[in-house]
Each structure stands twice: as C-alpha cells, then as structure tokens.
Amino acid sequence: MNLKNYKPLLNLLLLAGLAYILHKVVFYAFDINDKAFHYSIETLYLLFLGLSILVFIVLLKVKERSFDNIGMSFLLSTSVKMIFCYLILRPLLQASTQNNTMEKKNFFAMFILFLAIETVLTIRILNEKQ
Template sequence: MSLKKYRPLLSLVVLAGLAYLIHRVIFYALEINDTPFYYSIETLYLLFLVLSIMVFVVLLKVKERSFDNVGMSFLLSTSVKMIVCYVILKPILQVTNEENTLEKINFFMMFIIFLAIETILTIRILNEKQ
C-alpha cells in the first residue's frame, strides 16, 4: 500500500482541520454563539469531511481503472454530494428568522470551502498525468 496513493486524503484531512480551526477562531473573535444552531459546527465539519472522503475514494478508484474518467466522476460525485447536502439543509431552510440567517450562511460557506478543497485536490490528481 503506497502512501503516495492516498496523499489527497491526507491533504483533505489537514485542510479540513485547518479550516475548522480558522472557523472556530473567527466565531470566537466575533463572539458568535453557535449553540442555537440546528447542527453544530463540529457535526457539519464531520459530515462534510466524510462526504469529501467518499468523493476522493471514488476518484482514486476511478483513477486506477480509467484515468480519463476522473473529471466526469468528480462532477457526478459532487452532484450527489450536493443532493445529500440539500437534504441535510432542508430543516434549516424551512425556518426563517434572524438567528437562522447566520446558520444558513455558515452552512453555505462550509459547503463552498469543502468544494474548493475538493476541486483543488482533484486538479492535482488530474495534473499527475502530465
């Protein structure tokens, strides 16, 4: 088992941990109380991390079998992840109040952060062929 093969997963975990620490520092500095949130920040980070790991396991398997299909697999797996995230977000979207607005922004920012991390790491995988 080659460690180089699973390097994107290690990078994903490190970047997610760094994003979590920055997120917590920002919430602490701005004195934002996240206890009334429907989902805690830790739960969301764990959920996004698990979904991202699943995306990369699929990408690494596809890379072994057919490198040319990695990009399409990324698009498909990201679309499935988006559907799962919508199902998770649905209870938050149904409630409308000022406290909930911050929670919605928080959820979407975390989604965008993980999407950016996945995209950058997928680009690295695709550039390995060159």
C-alpha cells in the same frame, strides 16, 4: 499500501483541520453563539469531511481503473453530494429566524469551502498524468 496514492486524502484532512480551527477562532473573535444552531459546527465539519472522503475514495478507485474518467466521476460525485447536502439543509431553509440566517450562511460557506478544497485536490490528481 502506497502512501503516495492516498496523498489527496491526507491533504484533505489537513486542510479541513486548519479550516475548522480558523472557523472556531473567527466565531470566538466575533462572539458568534453557535449553541443555538440546528447543526453544530463539529457536526457539519464531520459531515462535509465524510462526504469529501467518499468523493476522493471514488476518485482514487476511478484513477486506478480509468484515468480519463476522473473528471466525469468528480462531477457525478459532487452532484450526488450536493443533493445530499440539500436534504440536510432543508430544515434550515424552512425555518426563518434571525439566528437561522447566520446558520444558513455558515452552512453555505462550509459547502463552498469543501467544494473548493475538493476541486483543487482533484486538479492535482488530474495534473499527475502530465
């Protein structure tokens, strides 16, 4: 097992851990109550982290077989991830309460955060060929 091949997964775990800690600190500092959320922060981080790990496992397998198809694989796997996240978000979109608005913002912020992390790490994988 070559650890260098799995460096994007290690970076993903590190960045997700730092983001989680920062997220909890911000919620504590602004006294935001997340107990009434439909999905807890921990559940969402595990969901997004699991999906991101699956995306990178696919990308690393594609990298081994055909380096030129990494970009298209990233787009496809991200699209599938987005559909799955919409299905998870649908109960929140149908309900309309004041606390729900904060939860929706939280969900979208986490989605964008993990999308940005995945994009940066995929760019690093693509730059390895140079």
